[in-house]
Amino acid sequence: MLTTFTPESTKKVLEQLRVANSAFNDLYPGDSPLRQPVHTVYGGAQIFKADTAKKIGATALQALNEYAPNASSLAKALGLEGTATDHNILYKRILDKLSTEPVEDFRIDFEDGYGNRPDAEEDGHAAFTAEEVARGMSEGALPPFLGIRLKPFTEELKARSVRTLDIFISNLLEKSNGNLPGNFAVTLPKVTIPEQVKALVDLFEILESKSNVPHGSLKLELMVETPQSIINHSGACVLPSLVAAGRGRCMAAHFGVYDYTASMNITAAYQSMDHAACDFARQMMKVSLAGTGIWLSDGATNV
Numbered sequence: 001m002l003t004t005f006t007p008e009s010t011k012k013v014l015e016q017l018r019v020a021n022s023a024f025n026d027l028y029p030g031d032s033p034l035r036q037p038v039h040t041v042y043g044g045a046q047i048f049k050a051d052t053a054k055k056i057g058a059t060a061l062q063a064l065n066e067y068a069p070n071a072s073s074l075a076k077a078l079g080l081e082g083t084a085t086d087h088n089i090l091y092k093r094i095l096d097k098l099s100t101e102p103v104e105d106f107r108i109d110f111e112d113g114y115g116n117r118p119d120a121e122e123d124g125h126a127a128f129t130a131e132e133v134a135r136g137m138s139e140g141a142l143p144p145f146l147g148i149r150l151k152p153f154t155e156e157l158k159a160r161s162v163r164t165l166d167i168f169i170s171n172l173l174e175k176s177n178g179n180l181p182g183n184f185a186v187t188l189p190k191v192t193i194p195e196q197v198k199a200l201v202d203l204f205e206i207l208e209s210k211s212n213v214p215h216g217s218l219k220l221e222l223m224v225e226t227p228q229s230i231i232n233h234s235g236a237c238v239l240p241s242l243v244a245a246g247r248g249r250c251m252a253a254h255f256g257v258y259d260y261t262a263s264m265n266i267t268a269a270y271q272s273m274d275h276a277a278c279d280f281a282r283q284m285m286k287v288s289l290a291g292t293g294i295w296l297s298d299g300a301t302n303v
Contacts, residue, residue: 028291032251034183036295037105037145040254044113045125045148050136053143057102064098105145108133110164111152111189112259122160126167134175147185147221153196165203169218173211180217185251189223190259194238197222197245204249219249225256226263230284239288252295255282273299 043052068074071091072084080087108129110122117125129148136142148168151161165186172180188200197220204218222242224230232238243250257278261271272278278299285296 029293030291032293032295035144039103040105040107040145040297041103042107042109042113042149042300045108045110045129046114048108048129048132050132050139050141053103053106054141057098060098060102061095064094101144103143105147105183106143107187108146108148110161111149113149119160119163122164123167126164127171130168130171131175133172133181137176137179137181142181145183145185146181147187149187149189149223152190153188153199154190162203165200166207169207170211173213178211178213180213185219185221187221187223187254189256190226191222191224191242192226192228193232194241194245197242197250198247201245201247201249216249219251220246221252221254222246222250223256224253224281224285225259227260230281237284237288239285243289243292243294250294252297253285253289254297255285255299257299257301273301 041053041056064074068077071087074080074091074094075082075087080090110126114122114125133142133146148165150165151157153161186200186204188197191197200220204220205215207213208215208217222229224239229238229242239253243253255278257273257275258271260281261275261277262268264277266275266277282296282298289296
């Protein structure tokens, strides 16, 4: 058998491949080992309380009992196929879910669901919601995933956004003896440049160092709802650089249907999750972030 490669030359090439493959695996580790929420509910900060998720579940159960009080009525209403046994199993699972985890992930919203208010009013809501989260932690009333959505880091709103973050986190850590809720995240909307993500991480590090929270505890999510968060001014896909700016803290990227389509000059009557423009954006998100461990959300709906 004729061979050309020497053991020394083969060893060198294989080592180069090992280093390259290791670097690739660091960038694309595969799916996150954490459970990903099936949905995230955004609710205005002005109405949030510790038991909000439980109240949502109670309302859902009330509606189910009124309009589909048993498995057969639900199956008929939804046109479900299968046997009565299948329907009974499904119905029981729905009841169990609405009784225990009606909301898997909740975002206390200081952006679109909250609006622009006087500084004193938003200061008060930031402190109050922090106290309610701390109360929910002590009472076991919070959903398994929780977070807040800030205002964007635009020139007009950056100072207000940073102040809300500071008040909320500082008060929460004071009221909870330095603890964060499980699976807590801060959502940054309308991201356009990596520097906005970097600034949020810089603020996280200040908060952690001042409160003795372990480094890396504060995580973030990106809202992909501008054309600039898909493709930048030079024509390059910007999503990987946005995630990289998070320095290992970015957990997810949520697609924002309505702001994205509006920025594409699509009128309100045609702004929907199944618009071709949204399909393009989601495909860009998937191609850019598949295998990285970043969770992806298909987009928001008010249904």
